[in-house]
Amino acid sequence: MSAGQIAIEAKGVTKIFQGGGHDAVRALDNVSLTIRENEFFTLLGPSGCGKTTLLRLIAGFEFPNEGEILLYGSDIAPLPPYRRPVNTVFQNYALFPHMTVEQNIGFGLEMLGKPKAEVAARVSDMLRLVRMEELRKRRTSQISGGQQQRVALARALAPSPKVLLLDEPLSALDYKLRKDMQIELKRLQHETGITFIFVTHDQEEALTMSDRIAVMSKGRILQTGSPRQIYDHPAERFVANFIGETNFLEGRVLGTKAGKADIELDAGAVISAGLPDGFVPAGRVTVVIRPEHATIIRDVKSGTIRATLDNIVYFGTDTHYHLKPSCGGDFIVRHQNRSAGEAGFERGMEVGLRFEDDAAQVLRD
Amino acid sequence: MPRAAEFATAAARRDIRDRWLLSAPALLIIFFAAIGPLFIVLLYSFMVKGDYGDVKFWQFTSDAWISVLFERDLFDDTVSFADAHLSVLWRSVKLSAATTLLCLVFGFPTAYFIATRPERQRDVWILLVTIPFWTNLLIRTFAVQELIRNEGIVNSFLQWIGLIDQPIQMMFTEFAVMVGMVYVFLPLMVLPIYASMEKLDFRLVEAGYDLYAGRLQVLRRVILPLVRPGIVAGSILVFIPALGAYVTPRLLGGGKSLMLGTLIELQFGQGRNWPLGAALSITLMAIVMAALLFYVRTVSRGGNRNG
Numbered sequence: 001m002s003a004g005q006i007a008i009e010a011k012g013v014t015k016i017f018q019g020g021g022h023d024a025v026r027a028l029d030n031v032s033l034t035i036r037e038n039e040f041f042t043l044l045g046p047s048g049c050g051k052t053t054l055l056r057l058i059a060g061f062e063f064p065n066e067g068e069i070l071l072y073g074s075d076i077a078p079l080p081p082y083r084r085p086v087n088t089v090f091q092n093y094a095l096f097p098h099m100t101v102e103q104n105i106g107f108g109l110e111m112l113g114k115p116k117a118e119v120a121a122r123v124s125d126m127l128r129l130v131r132m133e134e135l136r137k138r139r140t141s142q143i144s145g146g147q148q149q150r151v152a153l154a155r156a157l158a159p160s161p162k163v164l165l166l167d168e169p170l171s172a173l174d175y176k177l178r179k180d181m182q183i184e185l186k187r188l189q190h191e192t193g194i195t196f197i198f199v200t201h202d203q204e205e206a207l208t209m210s211d212r213i214a215v216m217s218k219g220r221i222l223q224t225g226s227p228r229q230i231y232d233h234p235a236e237r238f239v240a241n242f243i244g245e246t247n248f249l250e251g252r253v254l255g256t257k258a259g260k261a262d263i264e265l266d267a268g269a270v271i272s273a274g275l276p277d278g279f280v281p282a283g284r285v286t287v288v289i290r291p292e293h294a295t296i297i298r299d300v301k302s303g304t305i306r307a308t309l310d311n312i313v314y315f316g317t318d319t320h321y322h323l324k325p326s327c328g329g330d331f332i333v334r335h336q337n338r339s340a341g342e343a344g345f346e347r348g349m350e351v352g353l354r355f356e357d358d359a360a361q362v363l364r365d
Numbered sequence: 366m367p368r369a370a371e372f373a374t375a376a377a378r379r380d381i382r383d384r385w386l387l388s389a390p391a392l393l394i395i396f397f398a399a400i401g402p403l404f405i406v407l408l409y410s411f412m413v414k415g416d417y418g419d420v421k422f423w424q425f426t427s428d429a430w431i432s433v434l435f436e437r438d439l440f441d442d443t444v445s446f447a448d449a450h451l452s453v454l455w456r457s458v459k460l461s462a463a464t465t466l467l468c469l470v471f472g473f474p475t476a477y478f479i480a481t482r483p484e485r486q487r488d489v490w491i492l493l494v495t496i497p498f499w500t501n502l503l504i505r506t507f508a509v510q511e512l513i514r515n516e517g518i519v520n521s522f523l524q525w526i527g528l529i530d531q532p533i534q535m536m537f538t539e540f541a542v543m544v545g546m547v548y549v550f551l552p553l554m555v556l557p558i559y560a561s562m563e564k565l566d567f568r569l570v571e572a573g574y575d576l577y578a579g580r581l582q583v584l585r586r587v588i589l590p591l592v593r594p595g596i597v598a599g600s601i602l603v604f605i606p607a608l609g610a611y612v613t614p615r616l617l618g619g620g621k622s623l624m625l626g627t628l629i630e631l632q633f634g635q636g637r638n639w640p641l642g643a644a645l646s647i648t649l650m651a652i653v654m655a656a657l658l659f660y661v662r663t664v665s666r667g668g669n670r671n672g
Contacts, residue, residue: 061571081574094572098590107586108576159577 004037005072007163007195008058013067015053015219027053029219030067035163035197035212040189042198044206045216046242051199054216055165058197060084071162082111087156088165092172093148095140101151102127102136108159126154129188146177150184157192166198170205182209203243207231215239223276232290233361235276240288240363247289247331249360253281261362263287267305267327273360286363291334293359296321296351303352307331309345321345323353410643418637429640433648450628450645457625458652460539460614461607464546465554468603469596471547472554476595477588479555480562491559494552502549506616509545510536513617537619545613550606554599561595562588597664604660605653625649 015028028050035041043051056062058069060081068075076084087108095104105126109119127133130150135143140151149169156164166185170178186209189196200206206213207227214224215238223235234240240248251263254270261281264270273287300306307323310330316337323331331353335343345351410429412420431437436447479490497505512518513535520532535541565588573583589596611626618624625645632642 059575061574081571082577082579086575088572088575090568090572092568094566094568096569096572096587107573107578111577111579111582155576 004039006034006070007037007039007072008035008197009033009070009073010054010057011068011070013054013057013064013069015050015057015062016065026219028057028064031219031221032067033214033221033224035195037195038193040186040196040198040209040211042200042206042210042213043216044200044203044213044242046201049216050219051201051216052167053219055088055167055197055199058163059086059088059165085159085162086165087159087161088167089152089156089169091167091169093140093152093169095148095151095155097139097141099140100136101132101138101140101143104140104151105154105158107155112159122158126158129157129191130154130184145173146181149173149181153185153188157188157194160192161194163195163197166196168199168201170200171202178205185209207243215242217242232293232358233274233276234288234363235279235361236364237286240361245291245332245334247291247294248329249287249289249325249331250284250327250329251287252284256280261285263360263362265305265327267325269304271304271355271360272358273362274358275362276364279362279364281362286365287360288363289355289359289361291320291332292318292336293356294331294333295335295354295356296323296333296345297354298345298351300350300352303354305353307351307353309347309349309351312345312347319343323351325353406643406646410640410647412640414638414640416637418633418639420639426640429638429644432641433644453623453625453628454648454652456539456622457608458656460542460546460622460624461604461610464543464550464607465600465604467543467547468551468554469600472551472599473558473596475551475555476558476562476592479559480565481567487563491556494555497548498552502612503616505549506545506613509541509548509617513541513544536617537621539618539622541617542614542622542624545617546607546610549610549613550603553602553606557598557602558592558595561592561598565591593664597661600660601657604656608653608656609649 010031010033013028013031014026017025017027031050031054043054045051053062057064058076060076060079063077068077070076071084071086096107099107102123106119106123109122114122123136124133127136130153132147132150132154135147140148143151149172152169169185170181173181182205185196185198198206198209207230210227212224212226213230214221215230216222217238223230223239225233230239231243234243234246237248240246249265249267251265251271254262254264256262256275259275260272261275262270263273263285265287271287275281296307296309297303305325305327307325309321310324311322313320313322314337318334318336321333321335323333325331333353409420411425411427412422413424413426413428415421428437431444433450434446435444436449437444475494479487479494482490510517514520515532515534515536517535519535520529523529524532535544569587569591570583573587578586609626610624611630614622614624615627615630618627629642629645629649632638632645636642
């Protein structure tokens with residue numbers, strides 16, 4: 001991803017919702033982030049983490065209590081939603097039920113006062129883009145969920161916004177349709193070249209679609225980075241836990257050099273582990289290792305640590321081995337299945353556990 | 366499988382029988398309380414009037430219907446056009462339409478206000494709107510009288526602050542009738558609009574703002590089309606009873622601002638002309654139905670154009 005122009009910049013944004021009585025909710029707590037032009041940027045987190053609130057602040061439906069949001073360098077705080085060159089794809093689409101597909105898509109352009117011919121031409125382009133030409137005269141209640149989704153996209157893209165906001169747009173679709181729409185969304189982003197800000201609680205969706213991800217929890221951004229960085233090098237326990245399956249091992253810091261630390265695991269071995277940016281660990285730490293970044297071997301002695309095979313679960317594409325390391329706790333290893341057949345491991349076996357280089361990552365907390 | 370088919374037909378037959386049984390009470394009420402009396406009214410309108418009220422049974426004439434619009438000369442029996450009834454009719458339609466419009470102007474913002482309150486507060490507001498219903502219509506109308514009569518609160522206040530020297534004549538004018546009717550019928554406009562508005566998905570309003578529609582455009586292009594059913598229902602609920610209103614025009618309008626309801630009452634009372642009263646009643650019904658048809662059609666056509 002080339003470092004393009006900055007499209008959206010949030011500086012110390014705080015949003016407090018006044019609840020009933022004196023219990024105020026800090027939906028966003030001093031959030032800062034930078035989103036570049038043409039980026040597919042995802043806000044990922046569990047429900048209630050503040051991701052939708054951040055989106056609504058950018059759209060203009062809410063206003064921050066503190067901090068500012070810049071769109072291409074200028075503060076958008078004074079602009080009401082209908083003056084912001086930003087459009088939203090709503091979670092339940094919010095299509096106008098009293099209008100046809102065509103009228104829905106043309107609504108934004110019409111409100112901008114574009115001439116009729118231009119609106120019609122643009123609507124046709126949009127219908128083609130989302131492959132909905134045959135259904136242009138239908139009411140939005142007469143089309144399926146996936147089709148409504150595409151109309152909602154076309155409606156939001158039609159006025160050529162500088163930034164497109166997507167609020168969990170795929171959550172109402174079934175699995176198969178969601179997969180199709182993920183590909184469709186990537187295609188649309190590629191073809192239109194518009195900056196997408198995508199909100200989701202689905203980590204798989206975030207990993208497959210995004211250029212960069214910001215993981216949020218309790219109104220704060222915990223980590224920002226490419227899907228690979230987030231997945232391979234989670235900086236905090238929450239991030240490691242929220243995205244994918246993870247193994248945690250306890251250990252002690254022996255020394256650090258050049259973004260790496262030597263850790264003496266409780267299980268005995270000394271390994272090298274990556275460090276979060278600007279973090280200097282000391283004393284006891286937790287390291288994470290992804291299940292597919294470790295292998296089990298029959299030869300107990302040449303493994304990094306030793307463990308007992310507790311359970312074997314077959315998943316079709318791969319097999320999960322549940323292990324009990326000698327130092328206690330649990331450890332899961334994922335092996336891809338081969339055509340050669342079973343690997344010949346059995347429950348109760350004593351095995352060696354070996355980690356790939358750079359597999360381990362120290363957590364900040 | 367003949368057995369399955371038999372079961373299916375038996376079940377279907379049972380279904381139909383149950384349906385008739387369940388709807389029987391409603392059908393009975395509709396027949397005895399609506400269709401039957403209506404038929405009697407229609408019958409009476411074609412009979413000869415009795416000397417002291419009532420009708421002479423089984424003596425048929427179209428006199429009553431002729432006198433709705435015409436006048437029979439006492440001496441030479443010639444029939445000539447008379448606009449006495451027509452002008453009452455026109456005043457009724459005019460005042461009812463104006464009342465409906467005013468109720469809409471006041472009722473729509475009220476309904477919007479209530480629908481946008483937090484859920485727990487809404488019931489309280491609705492309760493407040495319906496409070497006037499708890500009191501007898503007569504009492505409420507007298508209360509309006511107390512407000513607008515020459516020595517009433519409004520005139521006294523205006524005189525006290527020195528804005529006027531002489532009281533403004535408000536009682537026994539069309540204005541008084543309208544004030545009274547708007548006051549009485551306003552809840553009937555607010556409630557159906559509120560019912561539609563409450564179902565309105567306010568995310569659609571946000572979607573409107575998001576797509577560059579300002580406040581007025583969101584109102585016109587998003588909110589109004591979606592609460593149209595409520596507006597139609599409210600207008601019908603106000604217009605129809607306003608057209609046949611009796612107590613309010615009688616007490617506030619007096620003899621000068623006669624409306625259809627009072628006119629009909631006169632025929633059954635002092636006028637002792639039951640057939641004419643019946644004919645006027647049927648005329649009123651015909652007007653209501655025509656107005657309804659016209660209104661519903663224009664409104665739904667408007668919906669297609671805007672929607």
